[in-house]
Amino acid sequence: MTLRHAVLAALLDDELSGYQLTKSFDVGVANFWHALPQQLYAELTRLEKDGLVTGREVVQDTRPNKRLFRVTEAGLAALEEFVADAAKPSFVRDDLMVMVQAADHVDVDAVVARFTERAAFAEAKAELFRAMLRKMRGGREEGEFLRHGERIGPYLTCLRGLAFEEGNRDWCLRGAEILRERKRARV
Amino acid sequence: MTLRHAVLAALLDDELSGYQLTKSFDVGVANFWHALPQQLYAELTRLEKDGLVTGREVVQDTRPNKRLFRVTEAGLAALEEFVADAAKPSFVRDDLMVMVQAADHVDVDAVVARFTERAAFAEAKAELFRAMLRKMRGGREEGEFLRHGERIGPYLTCLRGLAFEEGNRDWCLRGAEILRERKRARV
DNA sequence: AGGCCCATGTAATCTGTTACATGATTCC
DNA sequence: GGAATCATGTAACAGATTACATGGGCCT
Numbered sequence: 001m002t003l004r005h006a007v008l009a010a011l012l013d014d015e016l017s018g019y020q021l022t023k024s025f026d027v028g029v030a031n032f033w034h035a036l037p038q039q040l041y042a043e044l045t046r047l048e049k050d051g052l053v054t055g056r057e058v059v060q061d062t063r064p065n066k067r068l069f070r071v072t073e074a075g076l077a078a079l080e081e082f083v084a085d086a087a088k089p090s091f092v093r094d095d096l097m098v099m100v101q102a103a104d105h106v107d108v109d110a111v112v113a114r115f116t117e118r119a120a121f122a123e124a125k126a127e128l129f130r131a132m133l134r135k136m137r138g139g140r141e142e143g144e145f146l147r148h149g150e151r152i153g154p155y156l157t158c159l160r161g162l163a164f165e166e167g168n169r170d171w172c173l174r175g176a177e178i179l180r181e182r183k184r185a186r187v
Numbered sequence: 188m189t190l191r192h193a194v195l196a197a198l199l200d201d202e203l204s205g206y207q208l209t210k211s212f213d214v215g216v217a218n219f220w221h222a223l224p225q226q227l228y229a230e231l232t233r234l235e236k237d238g239l240v241t242g243r244e245v246v247q248d249t250r251p252n253k254r255l256f257r258v259t260e261a262g263l264a265a266l267e268e269f270v271a272d273a274a275k276p277s278f279v280r281d282d283l284m285v286m287v288q289a290a291d292h293v294d295v296d297a298v299v300a301r302f303t304e305r306a307a308f309a310e311a312k313a314e315l316f317r318a319m320l321r322k323m324r325g326g327r328e329e330g331e332f333l334r335h336g337e338r339i340g341p342y343l344t345c346l347r348g349l350a351f352e353e354g355n356r357d358w359c360l361r362g363a364e365i366l367r368e369r370k371r372a373r374v
Numbered sequence: 375a376g377g378c379c380c381a382t383g384t385a386a387t388c389t390g391t392t393a394c395a396t397g398a399t400t401c402c
Numbered sequence: 403g404g405a406a407t408c409a410t411g412t413a414a415c416a417g418a419t420t421a422c423a424t425g426g427g428c429c430t
């Protein structure tokens with residue numbers, strides 16, 4: 001039941017369409033939750049039925065019509081209830097972890113290749129987060145923004161995303177280097 | 188289809204029973220994949236049916252009998268195929284991220300409480316990882332172990348787990364501090 | 375002419391979670 | 403005496419992924 005709350009949280013700042021939501025919940029961009037378009041459209045329908053969001057039709061001539069959603073009072077109350085209970089323990093689902101766990105029993109070059117791909121992906125996502133953070137800060141210094149910025153929730157989640165991806169990148173580069181060195185030593 | 192490979196990877200070093208697997212895939216301990224007992228028992232049945240693992244019955248008098256599983260040649264081949272393809276992008280599922288995203292619109296004290304809980308949990312898990320790493324290293328220095336240790340896959344995944352939890356802890360402590368300070372400033 | 379973007383879904387399947395069940399032994 | 407550990411599952415439900423569907427406008 002977290003997708004509901006993730007959608008509500010995403011709609012706090014702006015009215016968004018289902019399509020716009022699919023963009024920010026996309027794997028390559030998502031900074032606080034990931035979901036597929038089908039999930040989001042279905043969840044919006046449910047949220048509206050339950051009165052936690054309201055949608056309004058926006059007629060467009062050059063583009064297909066769209067529905068913009070915003071959070072209702074009941075929606076805000078649902079978020080309030082959500083933060084009142086302890087968060088479930090987080091966990092990472094990552095194929096790469098499984099591959100690395102098996103690293104000594106499978107083709108080393110393959111694992112190095114996976115490390116290298118992931119390092120690049122992580123750095124790309126990190127750069128994206130850095131840009132998002134710059135944009136949210138505007139001209140301000142980070143300390144200043146954290147103290148007095150009007151909206152820091154998204155900034156904090158973005159900081160965590162950045163640290164996570166930088167951690168990923170460093171781990172991948174180090175892992176690849178270690179495996180390569182061991183291979184050289186063994187030959 | 189990653190649970191299969193996670194189970195195979197877990198069985199690379201030792202023969203394990205389903206019950207032992209449930210211990211290492213438990214939320215509080217899992218360092219490279221998480222799964223519930225029911226999933227594991229079901230997966231073991233499927234893996235055995237597909238010939239990727241073999242089980243042997245061990246009769247115990249003081250404890251219920253158990254079945255110990257090990258990876259077959261076909262199982263190893265399945266892992267080899269697995270690492271040959273690009274890993275799916277990783278993502279984190281974390282309720283706390285959703286809560287923090289909404290931080291400016293909900294009760295601040297609740298979010299601070301969630302941060303504090305998580306910081307403690309993260310530090311506990313980090314300490315657990317540190318102990319696992321020490322145990323794997325034996326007496327050796329880390330650099331030495333990484334160069335010449337016989338089995339470094341689990342060490343590398345554990346390093347990632349440690350860095351992740353330390354990152355979590357730091358982020359939570361910082362986030363809690365920021366929210367507290369902002370509250371003080373506003374009053 | 376072909377492909378991507380906008381915009382919204384349905385249907386089938388796969389994966390994960392919650393609830394329940396059993397029963398002896400060991401620890402406090 | 404009660405809780406935790408060992409040891410293995412079944413059944414029902416919730417959540418996520420894959421595949422498919424539609425159709426005009428814009429860009430190259």
